[in-house]
Amino acid sequence: MRINLAILVTVLLSSVGLRAQHKQLLYDFYEIPQSLMQNPGVKTPYKWHAGLPLLSGIGLQAGASGISVNDLFANDGIDFTTKVRERAINGLSPRDEFGGSGQIEVFSGGFRGKNRPNDYYSFGMYGEGYASVFWPRDLAILGFEGNANNLNRRFDLGDITLQGEAVNVFHFGVNRKVNNKLNLGLRAKLYSSVFEFKSTRNSGYFVTTQGQNNILANTIVADIELKTSGVQEALDILTDDNIAASEELPRWLLGRSFFGGNLGLGADFGFTYEFKQNFFVTGSLLDVGFIYHSNGLENYTLNGAATNEGIEIFLPEDLFNGSNDLWQELVDDLERLVPFETNQKSYLSLRPIKLNASVRYNWGERGQKTEDCYCGYSTVNTTDGFDYVNAVGGHLFMIQRPKGPQAAITAFYQRRLGSVLALKTTYTASKYSLTNLGLGLSLQAGPVNFYVLADNLLGYRNIAASHYASFQFGFNIISWNDN
Amino acid sequence: MKKLTTLFLLAMIMAPAISCSEEQDFNQIDDLNVVPTLATSLLYIESDEGTINLAGTGNFYSQVFTFEAFNEPFIADNVLDGTITYQVENTTSKEIDILVEFLDEAGNVLDAEAFTIQPEPAPLLERQIAYGNGGRNLDILRNTTNIRVGGQNQGDDTSVSSQPNPRIILRSSAEFRLRLQ
Numbered sequence: 001m002r003i004n005l006a007i008l009v010t011v012l013l014s015s016v017g018l019r020a021q022h023k024q025l026l027y028d029f030y031e032i033p034q035s036l037m038q039n040p041g042v043k044t045p046y047k048w049h050a051g052l053p054l055l056s057g058i059g060l061q062a063g064a065s066g067i068s069v070n071d072l073f074a075n076d077g078i079d080f081t082t083k084v085r086e087r088a089i090n091g092l093s094p095r096d097e098f099g100g101s102g103q104i105e106v107f108s109g110g111f112r113g114k115n116r117p118n119d120y121y122s123f124g125m126y127g128e129g130y131a132s133v134f135w136p137r138d139l140a141i142l143g144f145e146g147n148a149n150n151l152n153r154r155f156d157l158g159d160i161t162l163q164g165e166a167v168n169v170f171h172f173g174v175n176r177k178v179n180n181k182l183n184l185g186l187r188a189k190l191y192s193s194v195f196e197f198k199s200t201r202n203s204g205y206f207v208t209t210q211g212q213n214n215i216l217a218n219t220i221v222a223d224i225e226l227k228t229s230g231v232q233e234a235l236d237i238l239t240d241d242n243i244a245a246s247e248e249l250p251r252w253l254l255g256r257s258f259f260g261g262n263l264g265l266g267a268d269f270g271f272t273y274e275f276k277q278n279f280f281v282t283g284s285l286l287d288v289g290f291i292y293h294s295n296g297l298e299n300y301t302l303n304g305a306a307t308n309e310g311i312e313i314f315l316p317e318d319l320f321n322g323s324n325d326l327w328q329e330l331v332d333d334l335e336r337l338v339p340f341e342t343n344q345k346s347y348l349s350l351r352p353i354k355l356n357a358s359v360r361y362n363w364g365e366r367g368q369k370t371e372d373c374y375c376g377y378s379t380v381n382t383t384d385g386f387d388y389v390n391a392v393g394g395h396l397f398m399i400q401r402p403k404g405p406q407a408a409i410t411a412f413y414q415r416r417l418g419s420v421l422a423l424k425t426t427y428t429a430s431k432y433s434l435t436n437l438g439l440g441l442s443l444q445a446g447p448v449n450f451y452v453l454a455d456n457l458l459g460y461r462n463i464a465a466s467h468y469a470s471f472q473f474g475f476n477i478i479s480w481n482d483n
Numbered sequence: 484m485k486k487l488t489t490l491f492l493l494a495m496i497m498a499p500a501i502s503c504s505e506e507q508d509f510n511q512i513d514d515l516n517v518v519p520t521l522a523t524s525l526l527y528i529e530s531d532e533g534t535i536n537l538a539g540t541g542n543f544y545s546q547v548f549t550f551e552a553f554n555e556p557f558i559a560d561n562v563l564d565g566t567i568t569y570q571v572e573n574t575t576s577k578e579i580d581i582l583v584e585f586l587d588e589a590g591n592v593l594d595a596e597a598f599t600i601q602p603e604p605a606p607l608l609e610r611q612i613a614y615g616n617g618g619r620n621l622d623i624l625r626n627t628t629n630i631r632v633g634g635q636n637q638g639d640d641t642s643v644s645s646q647p648n649p650r651i652i653l654r655s656s657a658e659f660r661l662r663l664q
Contacts, residue, residue, distance in 0.1 A: 073507040080511040146519030148658045214524035215570060215656035310524035310655070313632075315544060316534040326548040464507050 022397050023059075024410040024426050024438065025453040026472065027356055028272075028282055031386070031422040031442035032451045033110060033476050036122050039284035039356060040173045040185025041270030044120040045386060045481055048111040049449075052475040057105030057126065059472035061455075065432040066096035066135065070465035089144045092135040094159045095403060095431075099132030105474065106168075112481075120175040122187075127257065129194075131164030134403065147208040147218070157204035157222055161402050166194040167291070168257040173268065183272040185284075191264035193291045194256040195230030196349060200402040214309035221305040222338055227347055228300075229262055229293040256296075264291030266351050278387075280360040287351040294346040304338035355398040364389030386422075390415050395426075406431065420444050428455075433467060449476040517664035518563065525552070525567065525655040526583075528632060532575040532649040536640045544634040547586070553624040558659065562624065564615030565659035571608040572654070573600040574646040577638025581653055586629040594623045599637075600651070603644050 027038040033049040034057050035042050051057065071087045072080070108124030138155040147155075173187030204222035211217040237248050255261075266289020272282045311326045323329065391414040398407045408430035416422045421443055428436040433456065440453035452473040459466025528544075535543045553559065573579055578601055585594040600608050615621040634651065643649070 069507065070505055073509050073511060075506040075508040075511075080514040081516045084515060142519070143663065144517055144519060146521045146661075148520035148522035151522075208522060211524055211527075211654075213529070214527040214654050215568060216522055216524045218523055308524070310526050311548070311550070312527045313529070313546070315528075315530035316537075319534070319544075324546065324548040327551050328549060462505055464505055 022399070022408055022428075022430075023453075023472070024395055024397060024408070024412070024428055025424055025440040025455065027395055027397075028358055028360065028393075029414070029422070029424050029440060029442065029451075029453075031416075031444070032449065032474075033108070033122070033478065034105070034451075034474060036110070036173065036175065036185070036187075037126075037171075037268075038286070039270035039272070039282055040122075040175055040187040040268045041183045041272050041284065042175070042185065042282070043183055043272055043387070044110075044112075044175050044177075046110060046112070046120065047479040047481050049109060049122075049476050049478045051105055051108035051124065052477070053107045054104065055475050056108050057103065057472070057474040059103045059470070061101050061470040064096075064098050064467055066092045066467075068465050068467050070462060073464070085144065088135075089137075089140050092137060092140075094134055094137045094156075094161075096135040097132055098135065099130055099164070101128070101130035101132075103128040108476075118177040120177075121173070122175065123172045125168065125170050127166065127168045129164070129166035132162065134159070134161040136160050142206065147206075151208050151210070151216075154205040154207045157206065157224055158202050160202045160224060161200050163196075163198040163200055163402065165196040165198075167196075168192040168194065171268075181274040185268070185270040187268035189266040189268065189287070189289060191266060191289065191291050191351070192257055192259050193229065193262040193264065193293065193349075194253060195228070195234060195261070195296070196291070196293065197226065197228045197231050198349065199224070199226040201225075211309045213312060217307050217309045219305075219307040220338055222302045224302040226300045227293070227349075228298050230256060230296040232298040233296045262291055262293040262295060264349075264351070265289050270356075278362045280358075280362070280393075282356070282358045282360070284354075284356045286354040286356070288353055289351045291349045291351070292346065293349060297344045297346065299343050299345060299347070301341050301343070302338060303341075306334050306337035308334060353400045356395065358393055358395040360391050360393035362388035362391045386416060388414065388416060438470075444478070447477050447479060449478045450474075451476075515664050516662075518660055518662050520658055520660050522656060522658045523552075525657050526550075526630065526632070526653065527655070528581075528634075528653040530634065530651050532577075532644055532651075535575060535577065535579075535634075535636050535651070536643070538636065539640045540636050540638070542633060543636050544632070546633075547629055547631045549628060550585075550630040551628055552657075553627050558661070559625045561661040561663060562615070562621060563660040563662050564613070564618065564621070565624065565657055566618075567612045567614070567655060567657045569596065569598065569608075569610045569612070570652075570654040571598045571600045572652040573605045573608075574603045574644055574649045575638075575651055576602050576642040576644040576649070577636050578602055579651045580633075580635040580637055581651075582631075582633045582635075583653075583655075584631040584633075585623055585627040586631055587626045588628045590629070592631075593626055594619060598653075602638060603646050603649065 110122035113119040270284030395410040455470035
């Protein structure tokens with residue numbers, strides 16, 4: 001039953017790491033201050049902003065690539081084992097990914113420099129967590145079929161790729177309007193890791209072949225490592241009967257969130273450049289940084305090579321061996337040749353670097369002046385920061401993943417409706433989906449800004465058949481630039 | 484434009500609420516059958532003709548040793564059925580008897596397999612023994628903790644085979660179907 005539950009939870013909570021980090025609706029949607037987190041060099045038409053604590057940015061993603069809940073659990077009369085064999089075991093590839101992620105902004109804010117009105121400073125703290133598992137195809141086949149009918153097939157242990165973490169991020173950024181054509185941004189980040197587990201660069205194989213002496217030979221060559229920090233501490237709290245987990249766990253989480261865990265540094269870079277009137281190019285490089293894990297460590301390794309042809313007795317060499325504990329000797333030999341070990345070695349964990357790039361064309365009569373005024377933020381019209389009524393463009397996103405970079409490309413259309421509402425719609429193509437339509441809105445009611453962004457809307461026609469769903473919303477108080 | 488805006492707002496807010504889903508049956512997971520077939524070698528014994536001649540006629544080898552592959556919980560708890568394959572190859576100049584016995588912890592014989600193989604040129608002797616599913620009782624395997632192997636020379640102790648590197652070889656392997664789910 002536990003296995004059932006684990007499989008179910010994995011499938012239901014699965015989401016793809018690419019999507020977890022890919023915020024194409026929020027990117028360059030600068031009516032929403034959180035767009036600064038996607039590009040610190042985005043336009044900043046605010047005098048100041050303050051996120052509603054704990055409610056300024058909440059995001060959840062869930063999904064899976066290659067398979068959906070409906071593929072397995074639809075009440076379609078097909079034998080479940082057949083569905084698992086055809087759609088999961090034989091249908092998924094090692095590049096298919098499962099996972100789950102969530103983000104919550106604890107607090108955030110920003111203000112324009114009094115003495116330097118071209119600079120906009122932003123700061124805040126947010127927590128995020130995710131877990132991701134690539135489909136271990138060869139191990140799944142081995143587990144489902146066994147090795148007897150797969151002689152000479154090398155089961156690739158490199159298919160084992162999983163990672164996850166919870167991290168609290170403190171950040172401070174500067175956005176500078178260099179001139180009327182160029183905005184630059186820089187953000188410094190301090191990471192406080194709550195926990196992390198990571199097993200990403202594994203190699204090796206298991207193969208059954210005809211034996212040299214005996215009928216069969218089983219060979220394992222393994223170089224596998226699972227690094228963890230903080231995980232064992234959490235498990236200790238959850239499994240120790242002498243500890244009240246409901247009290248101790250929040251205390252532990254809080255402690256590690258506020259510098260009691262492992263720390264790291266990082267930076268975001270970004271720009272917006274108007275290279276021709278109403279034509280803009282933007283770019284950002286996010287999470288260029290690392291976390292150094294030095295406490296709460298428990299790393300596991302399986303490293304070595306061995307070939308086994310069963311218990312082997314050679315006469316006359318073994319006539320006077322004397323030992324009759326040959327089984328234990330065999331087991332000991334295997335454990336010596338391919339030892340499963342633990343260690344507490346510190347390690348450096350690089351953040352998953354993300355690259356955004358976009359082009360954008362604005363048009364339409366804004367009802368405001370459109371010509372450059374070269375007069376600085378302190379003297380511009382309230383809505384002068386909004387440089388479009390309609391905007392259309394393309395957006396490229398790339399992220400460094402354990403199995404290489406992954407990319408997604410987006411076409412978007414944006415429209416402002418008066419000074420109250422801005423809408424954005426996107427079509428995104430990635431290796432996971434070619435039918436991803438997203439919608440976002442930013443609603444301004446006086447100083448209160450509310451935004452909601454939803455991805456993969458076509459998936460709502462049959463949510464169980466959707467490979468993922470994504471939802472993000474938040475509240476801010478914004479004071480726009482004024483005269 | 485107001486209509487458009489209203490429509491958009493409704494779509495955004497109501498999308499999750501009005502989303503549809505085909506009927507799902509999560510209890511199907513109880514019907515999942517994961518029954519892999521695992522294969523491994525078990526035992527390999529080899530003796531050259533010189534060693535057999537040195538021991539004289541009759542018993543030239545007898546050994547009891549631990550063998551706990553079958554009663555490992557992973558196997559014992561999940562095994563559905565299995566087959567043990569033996570191969571005996573004789574290139575010596577004598578008839579050889581080999582006896583393989585499965586013993587429990589108290590030393591009781593649970594199962595035995597006897598082989599008699601003629602002097603060279605004898606063909607390879609292969610035998611498959613099924614356990615469970617119409618074969619021998621699976622409990623034999625579940626309770627086996629030791630194996631006793633004996634070899635008897637039924638010929639003389641002086642002759643030498645004309646084959647290069649003459650020897651008697653016992654090979655064995657096992658295939659088991661396990662129910663993991």
